[in-house]
Structures are given as C-alpha cells and as structure tokens.
Amino acid sequence: MGILKKINVFRRGLMRNLTKNIGKSGSQEDIILVDKTDIKRILICRPNGRLGNLLLITPLVQEVTEIFPNCKVDLFVKGTLAPIIFENYENIDKVIDLPKKPFKNLLKYLNVWISIKRQKYDIAINVDQNSSSGRLAVQFSNAKYKFFGDSYEESQILKNDYEHIAKYPVYNFRHYLTKLRFPKSNKIIAPLDLKLSPSEIAEGKEILNDLFHNDKKTICIFTYATGEKCLSGEWWENFYSKLKDEYANYNIIEILPVENVSQIAFKAPTFYSKDIREIAAVIANSNLFIGADSGIMHLASSAQTPTLGLFSGANIKKYEPYDNCSFGIDVNTYTRKDYLNTINSILNNGKLDNYSNAI
Known part of the structure; x- marks a missing residue:
C-alpha cells in the first residue's frame, strides 16, 4: 500500500471515530410528524462521486419521493455525475456537489457547507452511517428532523437482504419514520432506476x-x-x-x-x-x-x-x-x-x- 493510500485510510478511520457518535446523544422520539404534507424540502447526503454508489441510492430516492410526493429533494454528493443520473427525477431540485479535491478547491468546499446551513430543510438524511461527511452534513443542516443513517437490530435480524447497500438505507429510514409515528412499511424495495426516457x-x-x-x-x-x-x-x-x-x-x-x-x-x-x-x-x-x-x-x-x-x-x-x-x-x-x-x-x-x- 502506497504512502498516500495509507494516509487516506488513516484519515477516514480518524474521521469515522470522530463522527460516529454524532446524532446519538439527542433523541427525536418526542417529535411527532403529524402531517406529511408539511415536508416540503429534504436533503439526502451521499458525499461520494462514484457511479455505482450514486446509482445505489436511487431506491432510497424513490422511497422518499413516494412517501413525500410533493417534496423537493436536494442531493449532497461529490463530483459531477449526480445531475446526469438524476436528470429525469422530477422531485430532485438541487445537486450540491463537493469538489473531489477539497484542498485544491477550498473556497468551493466551504461554500458547499455554507449552502447546506443556509437552506431550511424539513428532513436531512444520511445514506450511509459510516460516511463521516454525510453525518456531519446532517448535523450541520438546518433541518427539523435529522436521520443519521444508523442501523437497528430488528432489520438486521429479520431482513435476509439487509446487507445490500441499496436496501439497508431504505430499511433504516423506514424504521426512523416509525419513530415519527409513521406506519411500518413492508413494501418491496424499489430497484435501481436511471429513469431512461x-x-x-x-x-x-x-x-x-x-x-x-x-x-x-x-x-x-x-x-x-x-x-x-x-x-x-x-x-x-x-x-x-x-x-x-x-x-x-x-x-x-x-x-x-x-x-x-x-x-x-x-x-x-x-x-x-x-x-x-x-x-x-x-x-x-x-x-x-x-x-x-x-x-x-x-x-x-x-x-x-x-x-x-x-x-x-x-x-x-x-x-x-x-x-x-x-x-x-x-x-x-x-x-x-x-x-x-x-x-x-x-x-x-x-x-x-x-x-x-x-x-
């Protein structure tokens, strides 16, 4: 393993340790979402620029827009592929993209984080609980309801497909919604979908x-x-x-x-x-x-x-x-x-x- 790769692995491990407890100290169980039509804007955080990882969040995007059909969804990602992947998703409003090399684009990097803070969101969702940037974005956002992507034991035991990276974010988000007094959903999870015209x-x-x-x-x-x-x-x-x-x-x-x-x-x-x-x-x-x-x-x-x-x-x-x-x-x-x-x-x-x- 090269020196740069070792440094990157160390950096990721350090950031995960620093951010793993974000969102776990506070509780939102006393907050009840009475009317889902109150949800107008949602932030979905997956700060990754790889083609596969962006396609793998399409089931979650479909789930969110089916539950909240009148909402606008902003995506917090990395790189330039997301606008191409989601161009036929009517509910997608803004794509907020982190530069791939933040230290070479420091001003843009800082502006991205500022834009998340300035926009008022009703729900902020982190797709992957192991994403340090995703957890930070949800914490930093000005959202009433914050979901940090944490898993829960029941799904891991009862769902034989829980390990799938496109599915466990949906299962986890469904569980989070039950805490907001939403009915439990057992629908089949949507497939990956590019929505070709x-x-x-x-x-x-x-x-x-x-x-x-x-x-x-x-x-x-x-x-x-x-x-x-x-x-x-x-x-x-x-x-x-x-x-x-x-x-x-x-x-x-x-x-x-x-x-x-x-x-x-x-x-x-x-x-x-x-x-x-x-x-x-x-x-x-x-x-x-x-x-x-x-x-x-x-x-x-x-x-x-x-x-x-x-x-x-x-x-x-x-x-x-x-x-x-x-x-x-x-x-x-x-x-x-x-x-x-x-x-x-x-x-x-x-x-x-x-x-x-x-x-």
Missing part, C-alpha cells in the same frame, strides 16, 4: 441495429473492473469462447470502459461511449448483461436489464444486482454447467418489458 431507449435500439443489422437478441458483456474485482484476461477469453459457442443465435457485444480496454482483446463487436445514459440505453435494449462488480454493472441494473454480476470476493450480498431476474454469482464456485443454467434461466424468464411502449 422513451427517446433514449429508442436511440439505444438504433445503435444496436446499426451494429448488427439483424433481429437477433443481444447479450452485453463488460470485461473490466477495478483492482481485485477485475477477472483475468485468460478467464474472460475462456468465458467468451464458451458463451459465443453456446449462444450463437444471439448477438454478443462488449461494452467498453472509459479506459477503452478489453479483457478479450476486442474479439467481440464493441460499443464505446463516455455518456453513461447512452451506454445504459444500449444495455436497456439487450436481453442480458454479464459483468464483474463495477459501476457499469449497477448501470445495467438501473437500465432494468437482467444482470448477471460476477464476484470473486465476499461482497456478493452487499453489491449483487437484484430485481428483473438478476443475480450475483461467485466465480470461484461456479462450473460451466452452473453458468449455463443461470444464463438460460434469465433468458427464459426474459426482461421486464418496462419500455415496450417506448420502442
């Missing part, structure tokens, strides 16, 4: 038609991932060869990462774009997406396409794609027969045809 879906279909000029169904693969999540070129070469032989009646396209690299040496037809909504629109017109744990895997899931997530570590329960016939699998335990059975199961069930009227 009909025109975007149609453009994605045109891109595929221009690539293949046939009526075959399409399988998308994404062979790249960062760090240890990236499967070897040898693994992918072997997998692609078997996939091509087994599904010769399908078009197979490789979605390329921004780095424009391929673990199969560009042997399949490829699609490259830096526009994440365009990438998602292409994937939305396919019948299956296969890729390792990455932001593009979550993008595929948010495009409502059946997604097969390939995991080589212990984070399947936390990050696996769900809904729309999606699965996460451990590549260390799967055989060729297991892969074929899973893929066939997904393809036979088919994608939820959410966009059939748009194409």
Whole structure:
C-alpha cells in the first residue's frame, strides 16, 4: 500500500471515530410528524462521486419521493455525475456537489457547507452511517428532523437482504419514520432506476441495429473492473469462447470502459461511449448483461436489464444486482454447467418489458 493510500485510510478511520457518535446523544422520539404534507424540502447526503454508489441510492430516492410526493429533494454528493443520473427525477431540485479535491478547491468546499446551513430543510438524511461527511452534513443542516443513517437490530435480524447497500438505507429510514409515528412499511424495495426516457431507449435500439443489422437478441458483456474485482484476461477469453459457442443465435457485444480496454482483446463487436445514459440505453435494449462488480454493472441494473454480476470476493450480498431476474454469482464456485443454467434461466424468464411502449 502506497504512502498516500495509507494516509487516506488513516484519515477516514480518524474521521469515522470522530463522527460516529454524532446524532446519538439527542433523541427525536418526542417529535411527532403529524402531517406529511408539511415536508416540503429534504436533503439526502451521499458525499461520494462514484457511479455505482450514486446509482445505489436511487431506491432510497424513490422511497422518499413516494412517501413525500410533493417534496423537493436536494442531493449532497461529490463530483459531477449526480445531475446526469438524476436528470429525469422530477422531485430532485438541487445537486450540491463537493469538489473531489477539497484542498485544491477550498473556497468551493466551504461554500458547499455554507449552502447546506443556509437552506431550511424539513428532513436531512444520511445514506450511509459510516460516511463521516454525510453525518456531519446532517448535523450541520438546518433541518427539523435529522436521520443519521444508523442501523437497528430488528432489520438486521429479520431482513435476509439487509446487507445490500441499496436496501439497508431504505430499511433504516423506514424504521426512523416509525419513530415519527409513521406506519411500518413492508413494501418491496424499489430497484435501481436511471429513469431512461422513451427517446433514449429508442436511440439505444438504433445503435444496436446499426451494429448488427439483424433481429437477433443481444447479450452485453463488460470485461473490466477495478483492482481485485477485475477477472483475468485468460478467464474472460475462456468465458467468451464458451458463451459465443453456446449462444450463437444471439448477438454478443462488449461494452467498453472509459479506459477503452478489453479483457478479450476486442474479439467481440464493441460499443464505446463516455455518456453513461447512452451506454445504459444500449444495455436497456439487450436481453442480458454479464459483468464483474463495477459501476457499469449497477448501470445495467438501473437500465432494468437482467444482470448477471460476477464476484470473486465476499461482497456478493452487499453489491449483487437484484430485481428483473438478476443475480450475483461467485466465480470461484461456479462450473460451466452452473453458468449455463443461470444464463438460460434469465433468458427464459426474459426482461421486464418496462419500455415496450417506448420502442
């Protein structure tokens, strides 16, 4: 581990220790929310700029706007992706973004925190209890109701999917609302959703038609991932060869990462774009997406396409794609027969045809 990485790890650990008790000394159990129409403005804090982590808060945003349909939601994030991801979310008002390098943009960094204090919020929500900046933002905000993202024991015991990073913030927020005398909710948690428009879906279909000029169904693969999540070129070469032989009646396209690299040496037809909504629109017109744990895997899931997530570590329960016939699998335990059975199961069930009227 390099010196800078060690310093960053130390800094994060220190900040977590300093902020972990924020919000735990005071109690809001004596505050009752009588009328939910009183909630006009909500702040959701997820100061992270990575594609996957921002997509993973879309279920919480859907939950909040369903409960409070007349509210405006501000997002406290990092980087520049959030406006693109949430551009079709009608309730999203402002995106308050921290600069990725605060010490190089100190004035903007300070102005962001000042803007949070100046705006009056009815509810402030921290998505991840382990986020120091998120806890600080909620504490610093001028909100009547403050939820710091803390978990509670009942959900961890009763919910078999509580570990999932897109779901436990929703479970935790639901529990917080019961303290405000809201009825307990047992609704199925919403899937990731980029809310692609009909025109975007149609453009994605045109891109595929221009690539293949046939009526075959399409399988998308994404062979790249960062760090240890990236499967070897040898693994992918072997997998692609078997996939091509087994599904010769399908078009197979490789979605390329921004780095424009391929673990199969560009042997399949490829699609490259830096526009994440365009990438998602292409994937939305396919019948299956296969890729390792990455932001593009979550993008595929948010495009409502059946997604097969390939995991080589212990984070399947936390990050696996769900809904729309999606699965996460451990590549260390799967055989060729297991892969074929899973893929066939997904393809036979088919994608939820959410966009059939748009194409």
